[in-house]
Amino acid sequence: MTARDLPDRPDLPGRPELPSRRRGRGWRAVPGWRPDRRRFRDHLVTIAWLVAVWSLLWGEFTLGNLLGGAVVAVVVLVFLPLPRVTFGGRLRPLALADLVVRFVFQLVVASVQVAWVAVRPGQPPRNAIIAVRLRVRSDLNLTLTAEVLSLVPGTLIVEADRETGTLYVHVLDVRSAEQLAQSRARILTLEARLVRAVGSDAELRLLSSTQPEPEGPT
Amino acid sequence: MSGVSGFDLLDVLVAGCLVTGGLLSLLAGIALVRFPDVLSRMHAATKPQVLGVLLILLALAVSLRDGADLATLVLIGGFQLATAPLTAQMIGRAAYRTGRVRSDLLVVDELADRNDGPEERPERRD
Known part of the structure; x- marks a missing residue:
C-alpha cells in the first residue's frame, strides 16, 4: 500500500487523533479524557455490544446468555485485537x-x-x-x-x-x-x-x- | 388487531415485500452475469442484493411479529448492511491490484494516476 510510504503528518487538519503511525497510542483527541480511561470506555462499549449480539443470536436475554456472552467477548478482545476506533463525536x-x-x-x-x-x-x-x-x-x-x-x-x-x-x-x-x-x-x-x-x-x-x-x- | 381486513392488508404487504425482494435478488444475479468486469459486478453484489435481503427480512418481521425473531432479523439486516460493502471493497481492491479490471471501459482512473501524481497529496501546513 502506498499509504505506508508516506511520511507522518501529525499536523494535518482533520486527524488530530493520529499523532503517530503507532496505533493505539496517544489518543488525545478529546481533552479531559486520559488515554487509559478512553481505552477502558472503548473496551466496555465493545464488550457490551458483543454481549448484546451474543444474546440476540440466542434469541433471549438470560443470565446464562449474558455470562456466556461476556466470556466470548473477553476472549474475542484478547485473542483478536483490532485497531482501536474510538467514538469522539456525539449523536445528533x-x-x-x-x-x-x-x-x-x-x-x-x-x-x-x-x-x-x-x-x-x-x-x-x-x-x-x-x-x-x-x-x-x-x-x-x-x-x-x-x-x-x-x-x-x-x-x-x-x-x-x-x-x-x-x-x-x-x-x-x-x-x-x-x-x-x-x-x-x-x-x-x-x-x-x-x-x-x-x-x-x-x-x-x-x-x-x-x-x-x-x-x-x- | 383491527379485524380480518387488517390482516389481509398485512399479508399483501408481506407478499409484496417477498416478491420484490426476490425480484431484486434475481436482478442482482442477472447483473452479475451481464456486467463486464469485477468492479461493476460488485455494484450488483451490494445494492440490489442488500435491498432484496432487507425486503425479505421485512416480510418475515411483519409475518412473524415475535420479539426474539425480530431481534434476530434486525441482527441479520444490520450485518448485511455492514458486511456487504466491505466484501465488495475487498474483492474490488484485490481485482484492481491484480489488474483484473477492464480499463478500456474506464473513462477516468484516478487510482492509476496515484502513483505518478504527488499533487493529490495534501500540503504540509506549517
Whole structure:
C-alpha cells in the first residue's frame, strides 16, 4: 500500500487523533479524557455490544446468555485485537434521522439503477474511478463514509488511503464529465451528512472551514 | 388487531415485500452475469442484493411479529448492511491490484494516476 510510504503528518487538519503511525497510542483527541480511561470506555462499549449480539443470536436475554456472552467477548478482545476506533463525536438525533431516511431512499434508487443497467440492452456500462479526499480524516468517518457510499447510487469503494483520507470510488455507468462532478459533490455531501449526524464539534467546524460544500447545506 | 381486513392488508404487504425482494435478488444475479468486469459486478453484489435481503427480512418481521425473531432479523439486516460493502471493497481492491479490471471501459482512473501524481497529496501546513 502506498499509504505506508508516506511520511507522518501529525499536523494535518482533520486527524488530530493520529499523532503517530503507532496505533493505539496517544489518543488525545478529546481533552479531559486520559488515554487509559478512553481505552477502558472503548473496551466496555465493545464488550457490551458483543454481549448484546451474543444474546440476540440466542434469541433471549438470560443470565446464562449474558455470562456466556461476556466470556466470548473477553476472549474475542484478547485473542483478536483490532485497531482501536474510538467514538469522539456525539449523536445528533435529527441529523441522524435525516441521514437514515435519505439512506433508505437512496438504497432503493441505487438498486433500481443497478437493476436497470443490468437488464437494459446494448453496450456494457462505462465506468470511472475517481479520487475523493474527505475533509474529516478520522478512521471512523472514513469507514462510515465508505460503507454508506457503497450502498448509495452509482458509487463503490475500490481503495481507501488512510494517510490522506482519500477514497477511491468506482462510479458505475458514467456518461458525461458533469456526471463525475456530481458524483464527487454527492460523496462530499454524504460525508457532511454523516459528520452532522455523529461527528464531534471539531469535525463539524472542519467541514465548513476547509472546502466549500459543492451542493450547499442539504 | 383491527379485524380480518387488517390482516389481509398485512399479508399483501408481506407478499409484496417477498416478491420484490426476490425480484431484486434475481436482478442482482442477472447483473452479475451481464456486467463486464469485477468492479461493476460488485455494484450488483451490494445494492440490489442488500435491498432484496432487507425486503425479505421485512416480510418475515411483519409475518412473524415475535420479539426474539425480530431481534434476530434486525441482527441479520444490520450485518448485511455492514458486511456487504466491505466484501465488495475487498474483492474490488484485490481485482484492481491484480489488474483484473477492464480499463478500456474506464473513462477516468484516478487510482492509476496515484502513483505518478504527488499533487493529490495534501500540503504540509506549517
